[in-house]
Amino acid sequence: xxxxxxxxxxxxxxxxxxxxxxxxxxxxxxxxxxxxxxxxxxxxxxxxxxxxxxxxxxxxxxxxxxxxxxxxxxxxxxxxxxxxxxxxxxxxxxxxxxxxxxxxxxxxxxxxxxxxxxxxxxxxxxxxxxxxxxxxxxxxxxxxxxxxxxxxxxxxxxxxxxxxxxxxxxxxxxxxxxxxxxxxxxxxxxxxxxxxxxxxxxxxxxxxxxxxxxxxxxxxxxxxxxxxxxxxxxxxxxxxxxxxxxxxxxxxxxxxxxxxxxxxxxxxxxxxxxxxxxxxxxxxxxxxxxxxxxxxxxxxxxxxxxxxxxxxxxxxxxxxxxxxxxxxxxxxxxxxxx
Amino acid sequence: xxxxxxxxxxxxxxxxxxxxxxxxxxxxxxxxxxxxxxxxxxxxxxxxxxxxxxxxxxxxxxxxxxxxxxxxxxxxxxxxxxxxxxxxxxxxxxxxxxxxxxxxxxxxxxxxxxxxxxxxxxxxxxxxxxxxxxxxxxxxxxxxxxxxxxxxxxxxxxxxxxxxxxxxxxxxxxxxxxxxxxxxxxxxxxxxxxxxxxxxxxxxxxxxxxxxxxxxxxxxxxxxxxxxxxxxxxxxxxxxxxxxxxxxxxxxxxxxxxxxxxxxxxxxxxxxxxxxxxxxxxxxxxxxxxxxxxxxxxxxxxxxxxxxxxxxxxxxxxxxxxxxxxxxxxxxxxxxxx
Numbered sequence: 001x002x003x004x005x006x007x008x009x010x011x012x013x014x015x016x017x018x019x020x021x022x023x024x025x026x027x028x029x030x031x032x033x034x035x036x037x038x039x040x041x042x043x044x045x046x047x048x049x050x051x052x053x054x055x056x057x058x059x060x061x062x063x064x065x066x067x068x069x070x071x072x073x074x075x076x077x078x079x080x081x082x083x084x085x086x087x088x089x090x091x092x093x094x095x096x097x098x099x100x101x102x103x104x105x106x107x108x109x110x111x112x113x114x115x116x117x118x119x120x121x122x123x124x125x126x127x128x129x130x131x132x133x134x135x136x137x138x139x140x141x142x143x144x145x146x147x148x149x150x151x152x153x154x155x156x157x158x159x160x161x162x163x164x165x166x167x168x169x170x171x172x173x174x175x176x177x178x179x180x181x182x183x184x185x186x187x188x189x190x191x192x193x194x195x196x197x198x199x200x201x202x203x204x205x206x207x208x209x210x211x212x213x214x215x216x217x218x219x220x221x222x223x224x225x226x227x228x229x230x231x232x233x234x235x236x237x238x239x240x241x242x243x244x245x246x247x248x249x250x251x252x253x254x255x256x257x258x259x260x261x262x263x264x265x266x267x268x269x270x271x272x273x274x275x276x277x278x279x280x281x282x283x284x285x286x287x288x289x290x291x292x293x294x295x296x297x298x299x300x301x302x303x304x305x306x307x308x309x310x311x312x313x314x315x316x317x318x319x320x321x322x323x324x325x326x327x328x329x330x331x332x333x334x335x336x337x338x
Numbered sequence: 339x340x341x342x343x344x345x346x347x348x349x350x351x352x353x354x355x356x357x358x359x360x361x362x363x364x365x366x367x368x369x370x371x372x373x374x375x376x377x378x379x380x381x382x383x384x385x386x387x388x389x390x391x392x393x394x395x396x397x398x399x400x401x402x403x404x405x406x407x408x409x410x411x412x413x414x415x416x417x418x419x420x421x422x423x424x425x426x427x428x429x430x431x432x433x434x435x436x437x438x439x440x441x442x443x444x445x446x447x448x449x450x451x452x453x454x455x456x457x458x459x460x461x462x463x464x465x466x467x468x469x470x471x472x473x474x475x476x477x478x479x480x481x482x483x484x485x486x487x488x489x490x491x492x493x494x495x496x497x498x499x500x501x502x503x504x505x506x507x508x509x510x511x512x513x514x515x516x517x518x519x520x521x522x523x524x525x526x527x528x529x530x531x532x533x534x535x536x537x538x539x540x541x542x543x544x545x546x547x548x549x550x551x552x553x554x555x556x557x558x559x560x561x562x563x564x565x566x567x568x569x570x571x572x573x574x575x576x577x578x579x580x581x582x583x584x585x586x587x588x589x590x591x592x593x594x595x596x597x598x599x600x601x602x603x604x605x606x607x608x609x610x611x612x613x614x615x616x617x618x619x620x621x622x623x624x625x626x627x628x629x630x631x632x633x634x635x636x637x638x639x640x641x642x643x644x645x646x647x648x649x650x651x652x653x654x655x656x657x658x659x660x661x662x663x664x665x666x667x668x669x670x671x672x673x674x675x676x
Binding site: 066069143187189196197200204210211212213214218221222223225229230232239245246248249252253254255256257271274275278 | 481534548568584587592613
């Protein structure tokens with residue numbers, strides 16, 4: 001090789017090294033196995049194949065970056081939801097904290113049930129009772145104050161049976177999947193029945209999703225000037241419940257484009273999956289099926305929380321990908337090796 | 339210089355050239371004059387200084403990229419709004435198109451006024467009349483159908499006096515400003531009183547803002563399965579009016595973070611400016627003042643459309659930047675050289 005040839009080779013090598021950091025730093029990791037917590041099999045193959053097809057410019061199914069929208073449910077899809085939605089456990093913790101200022105709660109359901117640990121009595125109050133719990137614990141303060149309450153809870157609260165922070169209970173395979181999609185220039189949104197302001201304070205550090213890409217249920221807020229300072233005050237009034245047929249409505253309102261991929265785990269995600277997968281071109285619908293009673297929980301048709309019945313039926317008809325947690329996931333949580 | 343020294347120099351040069359494209363391609367253009375359509379002066383200096391301060395890691399006012407949220411009003415801030423909001427002109431065009439199917443409109447205000455070109459009669463019906471116009475022209479179809487209607491109108495309709503497409507009437511200096519902020523790793527949102535679905539079909543190509551970063555007023559939509567296909571149907575019912583005190587509410591709902599910079603032109607933007615500029619750290623509030631009757635329109639306190647009174651007063655007290663269109667802008671529209 002001539003000296004000039006060597007120089008050219010050297011320059012090429014330096015360019016490769018020096019420029020690699022300027023683009024997408026996750027590429028090299030992704031190139032090995034972007035879904036290393038997933039067992040090999042049909043599920044993993046279907047997901048990888050879809051992403052390859054829509055991101056390969058030579059493919060008939062190629063989708064430009066700006067249209068690569070993916071939506072993920074949160075409870076039961078990105079983290080666990082047992083023994084109850086974690087937001088409900090938050091509301092109950094919060095209620096106990098506020099109880100000294102509210103002696104009337106000692107005699108009134110659903111508050112009494114929470115304070116006495118009688119969850120059957122709480123459950124018996126149904127949706128109206130749960131809404132009362134949410135209003136009593138989520139409203140009556142400014143948005144800045146509520147954000148601090150959530151941040152403090154997430155930093156200190158522990159799951160009742162597993163005794164770890166709730167944010168340890170996010171599914172490692174799903175974190176990998178979201179990172180993989182982001183590396184492939186998807187824009188990833190969370191579309192959850194959970195409270196939008198309950199999620200936003202921690203989703204960026206835990207999921208890598210910024211607050212503006214979190215959609216959820218909300219209570220009303222009102223703008224006020226207090227002592228010359230503008231504040232947003234949370235009212236004890238429902239604004240929007242982001243569940244079932246409202247999920248496509250919220251997707252339309254917040255995103256304004258139809259996702260090409262949607263990920264859920266319950267009947268509450270059925271319409272989101274229908275909407276995403278009915279669009280033209282290649283589409284991916286994925287349902288996380290909780291089949292692992294040992295490492296997580298096993299439930300579907302009979303469950304109150306995260307009931308999966310109609311959507312599982314339709315997954316078969318429509319060819320959606322069903323993740324069998326027990327079979328498809330090498331590990332469940334990042335904090336544990338199983 | 340030794341051969342090794344020359345090689346090192348050569349490599350450095352090649353690296354500079356080769357890697358420059360891997361990052362932000364607008365940097366070199368921005369380095370010359372990112373706001374070349376702005377006249378030199380206090381206004382331009384205030385904007386440039388703010389951006390420098392919040393993006394310079396050595397500055398006490400430095401703001402990390404994820405917190406660099408900027409919100410822009412649309413009508414009167416990013417494009418013109420005379421003789422009426424362009425969306426109202428769209429509604430009137432659409433009404434004339436639909437009139438053959440609605441003989442009853444010939445005798446009923448505000449429809450009669452539109453069909454006869456009697457705008458005073460239309461105006462006399464007030465807000466309820468305008469809402470009737472919007473409902474009659476914006477509802478009763480699927481979201482996909484409405485998007486097509488808007489797309490067709492934007493491609494073919496022309497401004498009544500200037501006889502150019504409406505999208506020619508966007509302000510070149512504001513386009514430069516949004517591009518400059520994007521190049522400085524701001525996330526730019528539109529927060530408009532206008533209809534969210536009236537803007538989304540064209541804002542990406544005209545402003546470079548993707549649909550998910552457009553916030554506006556909306557009517558209700560409902561999810562339905564029609565002939566086995568999921569659709570979202572637009573209902574003749576107001577969902578949200580994104581104006582005045584509702585703008586901070588919408589910012590909170592859609593973005594979930596407080597902007598560090600906000601841009602408006604009317605009293606409808608007052609609360610957005612209050613909310614953005616009241617946060618901690620460096621803040622920028624900007625009001626576009628329409629002072630140029632020759633090149634655009636001149637109006638403020640007495641105007642029905644884009645009335646600017648209280649917000650102009652408060653700009654003085656709060657130290658917000660007021661753009662004097664006549665003084666500060668070298669050109670107004672990109673399609674014209676003045």
